[in-house]
Amino acid sequence: MDAGERRRAEALRAPGSRRLHVLARALVRTTLSSYCDVAPERWRFAPDPGGKPRISGPCERVGLRFSLSHTGGLLALAVSQGCEVGVDVERLEPHADFEGLAEVAFAPSERDAVRAAPPAERAATFVRLWTAKEAFLKAQGVGLGTVDPRAIAFDADASPLRLARGACAGPWSFHALRPTGAHIATLAVPTASVALQVAWATLGRRVTPPSGSRLAPGLSGRTPWRRAS
Template identity: 40%
Template structure:
């Protein structure tokens, strides 16, 4: 069973590498609802990716609960944030997942809220409109002063930070992203500068970002300060 010490975040970042044989294994870990959701996906690529990442989410979370991946049960919060259901909630694990391109990120902590987001950096033809609708006034003016070449990675880093924070709070996009002000990483430090709905949030939440790795922007939000982040490798999973 994997140990998760308090004040540690376990961050898993996996890249899909899945033969047809592997796919049958991942599919065998899913529950009936997940299989139905997979079957509804029209494109084979999306179906394979769904089966692969859901199988991995189950395998990883199960290794902290000491149970079989197939046995795990989930419930969702008011706006859809998933959590472990009884009896698996006794471990006080909180997790967040994100998938983009061919990557999956999972962040796991004990007894605090957490949100993770990974975004494949891809061309956005409607970038100026998106910036207008999701960036705060401060972010918009700084963004417009950036050189063209750094705009796309900065956009996705800002977006990932906002989503990670909103996911940590279980809100998804039910609060306007432009009401949240974050650092324009990498031109300035990442972090929560202001939440227009909660003046105490800056002190209560940690928000971090990573330099784009092979065209992906990643961000992590955790409730409280002084977290240690452990980047987890697949070989740390029990067989």
């Protein structure tokens, strides 16, 4: 980690949060090093105007983009080359008030889809739509604090998910993943076909990093490849 990352880690009082922060930084650095002959500790980052971290050196010209998400100890990292990418992962909480949450965060058609889902599928229906919204915003470098999530409407009956007609221009693609039986993740890319690397990590499982990358001490989890098209 660089000095700024170490300061942020030291400012986290909860040991679990601190370990997760360190793991996230290690996951990003070792995964990026599978693309370039750059040692993980040499990567440098800077925020773009919307606050999304970008590679600022030493290999920024190769067009790598990445997005990071975490929930309940699980980390998700997506890396693309030549286009933006957003990823969001959430844990399924079957007893949450999904209808109430949908009222404040979803467009009318999405709220109807959550209400119409069988009780056993309501959590997955909500989380599938929610992660798509988050991933879409992350790919654009903006956060929920600046956009009303109700203004982003998805066709809830489509598989894979797609933006409702008129919601946004461009061939946005959304790819649903199930990293565990208790989590749903969604990838968002502004193109119909792109090569993506998706990495998962938890505090309790060992990771096998991509070919060519070096394992950082304490890194754990599992790293598969996925091609979205």
